[in-house]
């Protein structure tokens with residue numbers, strides 16, 4: 385299997401990495417079923433990168449049905465340490481206009497029916513999740529995005545993750561604004577949680593495509609609106625991915641961030657009481673903590 389330390393999860397509008405060379409397609413099997421699609425591994429700006437479209441090519445998978453555990457597990461098993469999510473979002477702020485980019489720093493959970501953890505039975509794990517995005521990777525994305533010049537980039541912001549697939553009501557949209565949320569989407573969770581449990585550094589390029597439905601002088605969000613604004617957004621995001629690839633440290637162990645040690649103090653269960661079968665099932669994630 386080819387390997388890469390950088391993984392990109394493409395959202396709405398990003399189903400392939402056009403600038404990737406030496407491309408190989410890999411089908412990864414995981415204990416949690418098949419990922420959303422084959423993973424393409426190749427080089428971007430000479431740097432190995434893995435790419436997975438979260439809704440599958442052709443946008444076949446609903447936000448609530450994305451096999452997120454399989455996606456994150458598959459990336460981890462290919463050697464990925466850094467995950468960049470590209471996501472379409474609605475704006476809940478006047479100053480975040482459609483086609484702007486946001487590098488968010490917080491998430492608020494409004495999902496209802498999602499599996500949020502790898503760990504089911506036989507082991508109890510509580511990871512710290514106060515800061516859901518990796519500060520190191522977010523800073524790199526922000527600096528790189530700011531060099532784009534022709535696009536407005538917002539530093540930080542709270543992404544409210546709704547269940548979907550319908551967009552919000554106007555009442556919900558207004559409440560999110562009052563609560564201090566900045567952008568809205570349907571996919572950051574459980575992706576960010578599972579990335580944390582897998583000790584991956586996870587950050588997001590959020591592409592604002594619409595003003596959701598709170599804005600009194602703009603039309604309420606439609607898929608057509610999202611698609612029209614996405615093409616410009618995705619072109620910008622692809623440039624950023626190309627530039628950031630060269631800047632991501634080759635050796636993550638030299639970086640001062642907690643993501644890579646997320647399980648170090650999180651496993652509650654007495655090691656002697658974790659069944660051998662559970663240790664083996666999760667060895668990709670917990671193996672280094674079991675000896």
Ligand SMILES: CSC[C@H]1O[C@H](OP(=O)(O)O)[C@H](O)[C@@H]1O
Pocket residue numbers: 394395396397438439447470471472473548569570571572607610
């Ligand atoms: C097509 S608009 C709604 C859709 O777009 C976003 O997806 P992603 O985060 O994968 O770019 C949003 O979360 C919804 O899934």
Ligand SMILES: Nc1ncnc2[nH]cnc12
Pocket residue numbers: 472473474475546551552568569570593594595596597605610
């Ligand atoms: N307004 C919106 N609500 C939820 N997800 C979105 N993705 C893009 N725009 C969105």
